[in-house]
Amino acid sequence: MKEKINIGIIFGGKSTEHEISVRSARSIISSINTNKYKINLIGIDKTGRWYLNNLTQFLSARNLLQATPYESITEEIIITKKDDFTGAISMDSHQYIQSLDVVFPILHGSFGEDGTIQGVLKALDLPFVGVDLLASAVGMDKDFTKRLLRDAQIPIARYHCLYKHNPHRFNYQQLIDELGSPIFIKPANAGSSVGVHKVSNESEYHVAIQDAFQYDIKLLIEEAIIGREVECAILGNEFPKASVLGEIIPKTNFYSYESKYLNSNDAQLNIPANVDDAVADEIRNTALKAFQCIGAEGLSRVDFFLRNDNSYVLNEINTMPGFTNISMYPKLWEASGISYTELIDQLIQLAFDRHSRNKNIVTSI
Numbered sequence: 001m002k003e004k005i006n007i008g009i010i011f012g013g014k015s016t017e018h019e020i021s022v023r024s025a026r027s028i029i030s031s032i033n034t035n036k037y038k039i040n041l042i043g044i045d046k047t048g049r050w051y052l053n054n055l056t057q058f059l060s061a062r063n064l065l066q067a068t069p070y071e072s073i074t075e076e077i078i079i080t081k082k083d084d085f086t087g088a089i090s091m092d093s094h095q096y097i098q099s100l101d102v103v104f105p106i107l108h109g110s111f112g113e114d115g116t117i118q119g120v121l122k123a124l125d126l127p128f129v130g131v132d133l134l135a136s137a138v139g140m141d142k143d144f145t146k147r148l149l150r151d152a153q154i155p156i157a158r159y160h161c162l163y164k165h166n167p168h169r170f171n172y173q174q175l176i177d178e179l180g181s182p183i184f185i186k187p188a189n190a191g192s193s194v195g196v197h198k199v200s201n202e203s204e205y206h207v208a209i210q211d212a213f214q215y216d217i218k219l220l221i222e223e224a225i226i227g228r229e230v231e232c233a234i235l236g237n238e239f240p241k242a243s244v245l246g247e248i249i250p251k252t253n254f255y256s257y258e259s260k261y262l263n264s265n266d267a268q269l270n271i272p273a274n275v276d277d278a279v280a281d282e283i284r285n286t287a288l289k290a291f292q293c294i295g296a297e298g299l300s301r302v303d304f305f306l307r308n309d310n311s312y313v314l315n316e317i318n319t320m321p322g323f324t325n326i327s328m329y330p331k332l333w334e335a336s337g338i339s340y341t342e343l344i345d346q347l348i349q350l351a352f353d354r355h356s357r358n359k360n361i362v363t364s365i
């Protein structure tokens, strides 16, 4: 019998999206093809320490939203490389305890989706699922993403950046003269709507800025776009494919953290989105172009606002989108003919493909 592939599923992490990552990991564990893959569960706690988890105990743990419930922890580890071994080493015994062939870092937000973990895995020469270092970092930063999108002539919302060292750079009245009212304030690097505010007057503006600066030293002040929120899933390396479109129908003021994760009844997903075929095709092509213009490979979910007149703007590119079996990204592929289990398998194959392609690159002479 062929030996199973040792996959490290790294999840949790030092991010505001820790709990969402745990949910995504739970879904992956329940659906991955276990005839082909041996699962090694690597939970990162909120302080950034790495632990190997026992799979059975993890699945029955009481605290369902922690990457490292105490009853399932087996060892504190680091991932490193020595001779032919790449994998987990026990922090206590300093023994090699688990080798890894590939890693699925199902981490969202800071330290997970922003190129940091990708850099670690790259330095260890481990194949990993998802977008590489550079595009992860770019995709995480809404300002840098927009600069590249603008270069590719992809429509984006007008915005300014505000830095923590110069918080009074703008006069509120001048901002709304230029951008209209309401405006959106958001951290450049965050996700899941954490720190995102819709602001309609000056006092709300000051409160929003103060809150958003907790999450980043750079904020975006953005014109509000009135339109439907439609999203497209991209899958592939050099020749990526675009899924059908899906629509989010938030029932609250906007698609907030609460409506995304706490009150699942607050937002509805419509798949496929009810959009004219020609417009849908144009948006799908734009999503592909955006994916390639930031240099992404593997997967991304590209989010748009679609106005009533069928014009649209690209809002953001999520390089590690929510990945539970009921999240938009897997649902879009399901509607496009790829099951959740098959999707996980394809993503892992893409990780191996990229890794073997890049092996041929000369890095020293």
Ligand SMILES: Nc1ncnc2c1ncn2[C@@H]1O[C@H](COP(=O)(O)OP(=O)(O)O)[C@@H](O)[C@H]1O
Pocket: 157, 184, 186, 190, 191, 192, 193, 194, 196, 222, 223, 224, 225, 226, 229, 250, 254, 255, 256, 303, 315, 316
């Ligand atoms: N410029 C905007 N116009 C209208 N709605 C916006 C705008 N920016 C953000 N939103 C609303 O806030 C939500 C979260 O903002 P987003 O930029 O997608 O950040 P995140 O990375 O946290 O998802 C969006 O899904 C949308 O509902």
Ligand SMILES: [Mg+2]
Pocket: 192, 193, 303, 316
């Ligand atoms: Mg978003």
